[in-house]
Amino acid sequence: EADIYQTPRYLVIGTGKKITLECSQTMGHDKMYWYQQDPGMELHLIHYSYGVNSTEKGDLSSESTVSRIRTEHFPLTLESARPSHTSQYLCASLGVGTEAFFGQGTRLTVV
Amino acid sequence: SQQGEEDPQALSIQEGENATMNCSYKTSINNLQWYRQNSGRGLVHLILIRSNEREKHSGRLRVTLDTSKKSSSLLITASRAADTASYFCATGFNTNAGKSTFGDGTTLTVKP
Numbered sequence: 102e103a104d105i106y107q108t109p110r111y112l113v114i115g116t117g118k119k120i121t122l123e124c125s126q127t128m129g130h131d132k133m134y135w136y137q138q139d140p141g142m143e144l145h146l147i148h149y150s151y152g153v154n155s156t157e158k159g160d161l162s163s164e165s166t167v168s169r170i171r172t173e174h175f176p177l178t179l180e181s182a183r184p185s186h187t188s189q190y191l192c193a194s195l196g197v198g199t200e201a202f203f204g205q206g207t208r209l210t211v212v
Numbered sequence: 213s214q215q216g217e218e219d220p221q222a223l224s225i226q227e228g229e230n231a232t233m234n235c236s237y238k239t240s241i242n243n244l245q246w247y248r249q250n251s252g253r254g255l256v257h258l259i260l261i262r263s264n265e266r267e268k269h270s271g272r273l274r275v276t277l278d279t280s281k282k283s284s285s286l287l288i289t290a291s292r293a294a295d296t297a298s299y300f301c302a303t304g305f306n307t308n309a310g311k312s313t314f315g316d317g318t319t320l321t322v323k324p
Binding site: 142144149 | 245260298314317
């Protein structure tokens, strides 16, 4: 079983609120990823990191920001949530091998 | 459009039948991976095939890769109701760029 955790699993918040989605892994993986996925649709890469103090934007434009101060932690922050941010957010990590491990996801609803 | 595109988008079969899903991609790859996603949850790695391999087996899974056509297929034999899930192909992990691209996914329903 993968040691990568996302919290919260479900979140309903009001428009304009600031939120942080947490992602932690205990495998010592350098590469970590955030994806956005609407129900039944493909995954879109929104941020990734090669390691501590390294962050890059993905293919999908996102109003979120990320930080990587510690290897095991890769939080995603939305400064001002909007209904268009309603989606599922998936975090993944990748070690020396080529298999990515995914968290269970955070399902965000902005009302 | 997406680097990886799966077809069909949805597949419904009876238990015991085989299920075949296809994936096409656009750029050169080092490897291609297939992942499974149960409804509303994270993805789980199924199998990886390297660019110099043509076929790979893992239990009831068989993956083929045709780099000349930039396509791959995933075959699940003797399907079970528990195989009901969405299946995605992915490329780009562990490249120098570090980015990854997932296909649109195929939603498989296996009826008992």
